[in-house]
Amino acid sequence: MTDAALPHAAAETAAPVRRDFGLKRRHAAEARFRFYGIAAITIGLAFLAILLISIFSKGYTAFVQTSITVPVEFSAQIIDKDDKRATDPKVLVSANYPVIARNALAKALGVDPADKKAMKEISNFVSDGSRSLLRDIVASDPSVIGTTRNVTLLAAADIDSANKGQIDLNVPEAKRKVSDQQLAWLNQLKAAGQVSTPFNWGLLTFGASSRPETAGLGVALVGSLYMMAIVLLCALPIGVAASIYLEEFAKKNRFTDFIEVNINNLAAVPSIVYGLLGLAVFINFFGMPRSAPLVGGFVLTLMTLPTIIIATRAALRSVPPSIRSAALGIGASKMQMVFDHVLPLATPGILTGTIIGLARALGETAPLLLIGMVAFVADRPATPLDPATALPVQIYMWANEAERAFVERTSGAIIVLLVFLALMNLAAILLRRRFERRW
Amino acid sequence: MSLESAAIATASVSRSNAPSKMTGEDVCVFYGAKQALFDVNLKIEQFNVTSLIGPSGCGKSTFLRSLNRMNDTIEGCRVTGKINLDEDDIYDPSIDVVELRARVGMVFQKPNPFPKSIYENVAYGPRIHGIARNKADLDEIVHSSLRRAGLWNEVKDRLLEPGTGLSGGQQQRLCIARAIATKPEVLLMDEPCSALDPIATAVIEELIDELRENFTIVIVTHSMQQAARVSQKTAFFHLGKLIEEGKTEDIFTNPRNRQTQDYITGRIG
Amino acid sequence: MSVGWIVAIVLGIGAVAYFFAAQRARAQREGIDRSKQVPHSLPTYHGWLAFILAAIPALLFFLVFSLLSNALIQNRISNEVATHIGDPAAASLSIGIVHNVATALGKLGLSGDNLPGSYAALRDAASSSGVALADSGEDYMVPLAAGVNADSNGYRFIGQGLALLFSLAGAVFAYSRIRIRLRARNQVERVVLWSLLGASTVAILTTVGIVLSMLGETIHFFSDVNPLTFFFGTVWDPRFADAGSGATNGQFGLIPLLAGTLYIALVSMLFAVPVGLMAAVYMGEYASNRVRSTVKPLLELLAGIPTIVYGIFAVVTLGPFFRDLSAALAGGFAFIQAQSVFTAGIVMGVMLIPVVSSLSDDVITAVPRAMRDGSLALGATRSETIRKVILPAALPGIVGALLLTASRAIGETMIVVLAAGVAARLSVNPFEAMTTITVKIVNQLTGDLEFNSPQTLVAFALGLTLFALTLGMNVYALYIVRKYREQYE
Ligand SMILES: Nc1ncnc2c1ncn2[C@@H]1O[C@H](COP(=O)(O)OP(=O)(O)O)[C@@H](O)[C@H]1O
C-alpha cells in the first residue's frame, strides 16, 4: 500500500495547495478497471445465455412427436393367411405388419397400391416402429384381426422434421430427405386433421434405436438411476464414516496427514483416470461385466467420495466445540457425543454436499466411456448387472449420429439432464436454507 | 520457592474437619511441552463449595478439567501426579472416563444447551447412563432436576421447546439441571456466571448455595466477591502453582502469602 | 445354500443374539442394589456386542474361507489343464471352458457316476436342455469339471457349516459373558471406531489402486514399446492391428498429444483467467449485494453444467459459428476449422470461468480487511488498492488457484473429445485441430478391446502420464494454497 501512497504524500508536503495531482488520470484508471470487471461478468453471463438458448432452441421440439392417425385394417389375409394362429401363435409375431401400416396410409391418402414408387415413399412415411406397435395390438387382442380401427402411428423422423418446419424447402428435391410428394401428403393429412403432435413420451421411455423416432432415454435413465442409487448407498456411508474418523477421532500424525493429502488430491484427479481404474480393477481384475451400472456406480462412488468427505468434514467442523464439551461433560462417550449430537447437527450440510456430489456424478461421462457404457442397449436393464447406458453417455452417442432428428434429440436429452441437475441443486439450496443454523 | 511451600504447609494446617471428596497430589499438567500446572496439592471437601481464584491463565480451568478428565479431550495434554475421587485414582487405567464424568459433572463458562428441547437436554444424561427405569422415572428425574436448578416454574409449560430459546441465565440453569440430572457426586463449574448479567448471576449464586446440600462443588471464578459469597474454601492459583488455600474468610481477611494479598487487593490479575 | 442365505442366516443369529443379550442385561440390572453396584453399559450395548460377536467373526471367516477354497480350485484346474496343454497362452481359454463345463454339469444335475463319456456327448446333452457350450472342449475336461464341482461342493459345505458354527459360538459366548460390570459399550465402540478407520482408508486404497493398476499395465506396455519412443516420439499412429495378431507396428509418440493438451489448456487459461479473475474482483469489491446475489449463482451455474454439454455446445453451435465467421472475414476461406484448438480452448475457458472466479474469490477474501482499509484510508482508489495491495498480497494463493485450474484443463475429457478433433499432429496454428491425451485414452479404449495389445495398453501409459502431471500440479498447488492460508490465520 505504501508505494501507492508515498509519492502522493510527498507531493502534498511540497505543494500543499494542489491536492489533485493526476486525479483525473487516476479516476480514469478506476473507471477502466470497473469496466473490465463488468465486461468479464458480461462475457460469462453471455456465454451462459448463448449456451442455454442454443440448447433449448434446438432441443425443445424433441418433446413432441408427429403422429398420424389412420384407420388400419388388420387384414387376416396379411396377418394370418393360413389361419394357423390357434395352433401356432408365432405367426402373429412374425406377420408382415409394415405392409398393413403402408396399406392403411395408402388408403387414407388415396394412393393406388399398385404404384410401386409411391408405395415405397409411403413406407418411408411412417416409422418402422409401427411394426412393433401393430404387433402388440394384435398380440394383446387377436380379435382385432379382420377389423378396422383407428391407430396412431409415429411419423418417420424425416416427416417429423418436415412437420416441425426443420427442413429447408429451398434445397432441390433430389438433395432433400423428404420428397415434394411426401410434403403434399403431409399437408393432405393435416388438412384432414389426421396429424397430431402429442408429447413425446417415447423420448423418456424407449431404449436405443437406430431410428430417431423410436430412440429414447429409457435405458439411460434406468442406468443412471441405478448408478445414482449405488453412489448414494456406497459413497454416503463410507464418506461420512471416514469424515467422522478424520474429524473427531484421528490424532494429528503422519498417517492422517497422508489421508488428508490423498483426499484433497483425489478430488482433483481427472475423472477419466477413475475410468481407467474401473477398467483395470473392476472389469479386468475382478471380472465384473462391462457396460454394467454396477461398475459405473462403483467408479462414480470413488469419484464422488472426496467431494462428500470434504463437505462432511466442513459440516462437522461447523458444529461448535461447546456442544461437544457439553456432551462429554455429562459423561457421554465420544461415540455417543458424535452420533447423538454432532452428526445430527451436521446432517443438513452433509446432505447438501452429497446432493452436489451426486449431481456431479450424474453429469459425468468420461469414465463411463471407458467401462463400456457406450453400448447399444435396446431393453431396459432389470438389474444393475445388465448392460445399460447413462444419460450423458446417451447424449454423447446421439451427438455422434448424423441424422437431423438426432440433433434435436441430443439437445432434448441435454434438457432432460439439465432439468434433473437443476432439481437436485434446487433441493440442495432449499435444504441449506431450511436447516442452515447460525451459531 | 520456600515461601510457597510454607504456604502449602500452613494451608494444610488450616484444613477443616469435613471429609474430603477429592484430593489432588502433586498434580502437574502439560500441554505438549508446556507445563501449565506445577505440583498442585489440594483437597476438595465434601458438601462444601471450593472456589478456585487467580489471574487469568494461571491454570484454574486446567486444574478443574483435570478433575473429571476433560483434559483427555485436548490433544497433547498430559497429567501427572494423583487425583482421587473417594478411594479411586481417577487416572487409573481401569477407570472408565465416561463413568467418571457421570460422577463428576461439569458446567461450562458459556451456557451450552444442546439444540434440542428443554426436556431432551435434561433427559439425555439419565438416558445414556441408564439411570431411569422407565418413562415415568425419567420424567420424574427431569422435573426434579429442573426444580432443583430453580428453572421449573419458568419452563414447566414449554418443556418441548428448544433449550436454545431461553435467556442466557436460564440456559445456564438448564445446563446445571442437565448436569445434576445424572446425579453426580461432584459438580465442577468453570466461571459459570461470566457470561451472565448481575441478576442472573445472583440467581445462580443462590442456587449454588442450595446445591451444596447434596453436591460437592468446585467453582472457578474471576470475581473475588463471588468467591467470598458462595464458597467455604478458596484456593488461589498463580502462574500454574497453587499459592494458598484455606477457609474462604481466612483467605480474604488474612492471607498469609504476599502474592495472595496482592491479588485480592487488586495488584495482580 | 447360496452366499446370500448364509449371510442372512448369520445376521439372523446376530439379531436373535442381540435380543436375548439385551434381555439378560436388563434382567441383571433389575436385580441389583444400585447403592452397592453400578451397572456399566446399557442393555442395548450388550445386545450390540452379542450381535457383533455372532456376526462379524463368522462373516470374516466365511469370506476368507471362500477366497481360499476358490484359489485352491483355480489351482487344481490350471494344474490339470497344464498337464494336457503345452502352450500356456492357450490355457486361459481351456480354463474358461472347464468353468463352463462345470456350470453346465451343475445345471444338468450330472456328477461323478452318471457323467457322459465324452465332451461331445455332454455338449449335445447340454444343448438339448438349452445350455450352450463351446466347440473346442476336450474329453478330459468332463471328469475334471465334475471333480471341481465335487470339490467346490465339499468346500462350500465345510465353509458354510463352520461359519454357522462360529456364529452360534459367538452368540453363546457373548450371552454367557454378560455381567453387570462388563464394559460392553467400550467394546462396541472399539469395533465402530475400527470400522470408521477402515472407511477412511478407502481414500488411500483408491490412490493405491489408481497407481498400481496403471503402473502394471504401463509396464506391460513398455515391454512392447520402448519408453523412449513413447515419451519422445513425435508421431502418433497406433494403427489398430487385427485383433489377435498382436502386431506392434504402430507408433506411439506422446509429444503430439502432450503438445495438443498443453496448447488447448493454454488457450483456455488465456481466456478464463482474466475473465474469471476480473469477475471475482468485481463481485468482491464493487458489486452491490443485490447484483452479487444474482450474478454469483448465475456464474456458478456454468460450473454445474456437465462437460458433455459444453462439448456439444462446441460442436453444434460455437464451432460452426467460428468457421462461418472466419469464412466471412476471409472472403470464403474458413481459416478456423470447426474442430480446432481455438474452439476447444474457448469452450473449456467458459467452463473454467467459475472455477477461476470461485477459487480466487476464496483467496481474495482471505486477505485481511485491515490491509484494504489501510490502503483506502491513505486515499488510494479502489482499483489501486486492488491492484497494488490486495492482488500482490493474494498472489501466492492465486497462483495456487491457477495451477489447480490448469490441472482441471489438462484432465478435461469430454470437451476435447467433441471439439478438438482426433488428428494427432504438431502445429502452431490454433485454428487447426489437434488432439489431447484424454481424447486418445478414450479413442483407444472404446469399442472392442483386447487387453494384451499395445494399442490398448498405451491408454494406461497415457493415463499414468496424465495422473503424474496433474498430481504434481495439484500437490504443489494445494501446498501453496495451504501455506498462503496459514499466513493469514
Ligand atoms: N488447549 C490448550 N493448549 C495449550 N495450552 C493451553 C490450553 N489450554 C490452556 N492452555 C494454557 O495453560 C495455561 C492455563 O490455562 P487455563 O487453565 O485456561 O487458565 P485460567 O482458566 O486460569 O484462565 C495458560 O497458559 C494457557 O495458555
Ligand SMILES: [Mg+2]
Ligand atoms: Mg479459564
